[in-house]
Amino acid sequence: MKSRNVLFLFLLLSGALLCPLLSAATPQEAESPKTETVQEAPTVKQLRGKLLYKRNQIRKLEKAACQADAALQGKVTELENQIQAMYQAAEPKLQPLYEEEKTLLTQIQEATPKK
Numbered sequence: 001m002k003s004r005n006v007l008f009l010f011l012l013l014s015g016a017l018l019c020p021l022l023s024a025a026t027p028q029e030a031e032s033p034k035t036e037t038v039q040e041a042p043t044v045k046q047l048r049g050k051l052l053y054k055r056n057q058i059r060k061l062e063k064a065a066c067q068a069d070a071a072l073q074g075k076v077t078e079l080e081n082q083i084q085a086m087y088q089a090a091e092p093k094l095q096p097l098y099e100e101e102k103t104l105l106t107q108i109q110e111a112t113p114k115k
Helices: 002-038 044-068 070-090 094-111
Strands: none
Touching: 044 070, 070 094
């Protein structure tokens, strides 16, 4: 009986001493899969978001460059008109859409408060 109690006490103490060592090893193993999930390829939704953000940055910088240089603005407008003319030659249905777009843009510019 006494030997059983000693054996039980030994197992209890050894379990108490080994438990912190085993639990310290477990979180390290659990952390490594987390880093793998972070390194997964971005989703299409994330890529589209990044693309939209970059396009908006490009538009802002292009607009600032055109406002700073009137000659550049004239060249850009001329090229845009040429592009639209080529599209209209290929697809005649675009002409009324381009006209509506221009009228809407002028209305927006007139309605926008001046800074």
